[in-house]
Amino acid sequence: xxxxxxxxSSIAAVAKSESAIVFQDVSLAFEENQxxxxxxxxxxxxETKAIFGVAGAGKSSILKLALGLIKPxxxxxxxxxxxxxALPQEQLFELRRRIGMVFQESALFDSxxxxxxxxxxxxxxxxxxxxxxxxxxxxxxxxxxLEHTMDMLPGELSxxxxxxxxxxxxxxxxxxxxxxxxxxxxxDPVTSTTIVELLVKQRDVYRSSSLLVxxxxxxxxxxxxxxxxxxxxxxxxxxxxxxDKVSMSFLxxxxxxxxxxxxxxxxxxxxxxxxxxxxx
Amino acid sequence: xxxxxxxxxxxxxxxxxxxxxxxxxxxxxxIFKRPRYLGDTxxxxxxxxxxxxxxxxxxxxxxxxxxxxxxxxTLERFxxxxxxGHLVALSMVRELGPVLTGLMVAGRNxxxxxxELGSMQVTEQIDAMRxxxxxxxxxxxxxxxxxxxxxxxxxxxxxxxxxxxGGSVVATVLLRLDMAQYWATAWQSLVRDDVIxxxxxxxxxxxxxxxxxxxxxxxxxGGTQGxxxxxxxxxxxxxxxxxxxxxxxxRLLMITFAGYK
Numbered sequence: 001x002x003x004x005x006x007x008x009s010s011i012a013a014v015a016k017s018e019s020a021i022v023f024q025d026v027s028l029a030f031e032e033n034q035x036x037x038x039x040x041x042x043x044x045x046x047e048t049k050a051i052f053g054v055a056g057a058g059k060s061s062i063l064k065l066a067l068g069l070i071k072p073x074x075x076x077x078x079x080x081x082x083x084x085x086a087l088p089q090e091q092l093f094e095l096r097r098r099i100g101m102v103f104q105e106s107a108l109f110d111s112x113x114x115x116x117x118x119x120x121x122x123x124x125x126x127x128x129x130x131x132x133x134x135x136x137x138x139x140x141x142x143x144x145x146l147e148h149t150m151d152m153l154p155g156e157l158s159x160x161x162x163x164x165x166x167x168x169x170x171x172x173x174x175x176x177x178x179x180x181x182x183x184x185x186x187x188d189p190v191t192s193t194t195i196v197e198l199l200v201k202q203r204d205v206y207r208s209s210s211l212l213v214x215x216x217x218x219x220x221x222x223x224x225x226x227x228x229x230x231x232x233x234x235x236x237x238x239x240x241x242x243x244d245k246v247s248m249s250f251l252x253x254x255x256x257x258x259x260x261x262x263x264x265x266x267x268x269x270x271x272x273x274x275x276x277x278x279x280x
Numbered sequence: 281x282x283x284x285x286x287x288x289x290x291x292x293x294x295x296x297x298x299x300x301x302x303x304x305x306x307x308x309x310x311i312f313k314r315p316r317y318l319g320d321t322x323x324x325x326x327x328x329x330x331x332x333x334x335x336x337x338x339x340x341x342x343x344x345x346x347x348x349x350x351x352x353x354t355l356e357r358f359x360x361x362x363x364x365g366h367l368v369a370l371s372m373v374r375e376l377g378p379v380l381t382g383l384m385v386a387g388r389n390x391x392x393x394x395x396e397l398g399s400m401q402v403t404e405q406i407d408a409m410r411x412x413x414x415x416x417x418x419x420x421x422x423x424x425x426x427x428x429x430x431x432x433x434x435x436x437x438x439x440x441x442x443x444x445x446g447g448s449v450v451a452t453v454l455l456r457l458d459m460a461q462y463w464a465t466a467w468q469s470l471v472r473d474d475v476i477x478x479x480x481x482x483x484x485x486x487x488x489x490x491x492x493x494x495x496x497x498x499x500x501x502g503g504t505q506g507x508x509x510x511x512x513x514x515x516x517x518x519x520x521x522x523x524x525x526x527x528x529x530x531r532l533l534m535i536t537f538a539g540y541k
Contacts, residue, residue: 067411097413107408121412126315
């Protein structure tokens with residue numbers, strides 16, 4: 001029986017179904033402002049990719065594009081094997097249930113208590129008993145160490161606590177992909193470290209794939225150089241020469257283009273002047 | 281102030297009308313799709329319907345009161361003061377009840393809906409809802425549209441009745457007419473077509489109030505200032521649309537019911 005070689009398109013299709021997220025030649029403009037210009041990248045399953053760029057570089061837009069909240073002007077996007085850019089609205093809602101998103105300003109529903117905010121997705125999806133919802137809410141709030149805030153309203157929480165509740169809301173349905181939009185933005189260093197520790201915990205305990213948009217390079221470097229010790233229930237530095245045990249990559253945007261996509265080692269040794277200035 | 285070309289201005293307006301029509305169409309289409317948010321619909325019916333009762337009762341009562349006062353002058357000239365019940369009943373049931381209730385509820389609820397959804401829009405809560413796999417059109421818009429259209433029927437009936445009560449106070453206390461005669465004249469003057477005409481309009485006005493409020497809320501941009509602008513525009517647009525629709529619907533109903541041609 002003759003065996004034919006796989007066509008390039010079938011190879012691409014396999015790559016798209018095997019990756020968590022694929023951006024292919026994506027462009028996006030808001031009126032006259034070209035935000036993303038023909039960008040392509042992939043996020044593999046279990047990988048965390050930190051996205052950097054100056055304000056207005058289109059970092060948050062990448063997350064919204066991946067969720068299908070906005071449509072690109074050109075290019076194609078695959079998420080969990082589904083082409084987001086071609087899916088009708090109804091199927092997009094189905095796909096979004098497999099993704100968790102933490103918004104820049106938390107975007108908690110301000111008229112709902114923390115318990116209802118966190119349980120929102122489970123209540124909407126239906127099929128889960130109130131007892132199980134209660135147990136799951138407690139579990140994720142314990143994960144972010146905020147179990148005592150269940151009956152409080154978002155307005156009664158500090159900025160850092162709101163971010164942690166937003167993380168709890170995003171992870172309650174155990175999504176396959178997590179999208180973080182500046183989870184440490186505007187927070188003090190101590191609270192930022194707490195949030196970074198939670199992201200490391202989520203990555204190493206649940207092995208979810210994630211895109212992390214941030215301005216703080218040090219957060220991503222901490223994530224690349226630390227792991228979560230389950231027994232001690234805390235983040236610990238990785239031993240020397242074992243940095244590759246953590247699947248962490250970096251992507252830098254400049255004027256709508258991807259100018260760097262690689263790991264921490266490549267980033268630290270980049271000769272590009274802009275990148276050197278950026279990481280310094 | 282930045283000048284906009286007439287073409288751009290026209291394009292913007294046409295786009296806005298198109299977006300509003302899509303939202304209004306989807307809000308109705310969602311009634312036949314799952315999931316159905318019965319709890320949210322009942323909550324909105326309580327907020328919009330029961331919450332609007334005081335303002336509707338006051339508006340109805342004083343409209344009937346003033347209308348009887350003003351009408352009495354003219355009727356007295358023709359020696360037909362006893363027809364005051366007839367005048368108040370027909371005016372309230374056919375026209376003033378539905379329109380004034382619509383305008384009052386528009387002032388109270390189109391603004392409330394626009395500001396609530398507008399605040400959610402500018403704080404990314406609407407995006408968060410989408411990201412959590414919930415369609416805001418089904419969860420937020422459709423329950424408000426159903427609740428407002430349904431509750432406006434009952435609010436209009438209450439307003440009509442309160443208008444007649446207001447008229448009866450003027451007739452009996454100020455004009456010294458017999459109360460039984462006032463109510464008998466009012467009751468006998470109303471025929472089936474008057475009631476139908478008065479009850480066809482409220483659900484249409486309710487649909488306009490909620491859909492316009494939701495449209496301006498969901499399209500608000502520019503922080504708190506944008507929410508404020510959306511709120512004002514929602515009330516103005518809903519009120520103008522109610523008056524415009526009233527003229528069209530009244531004429532159509534007059535054609536439908538041969539007696540009003």
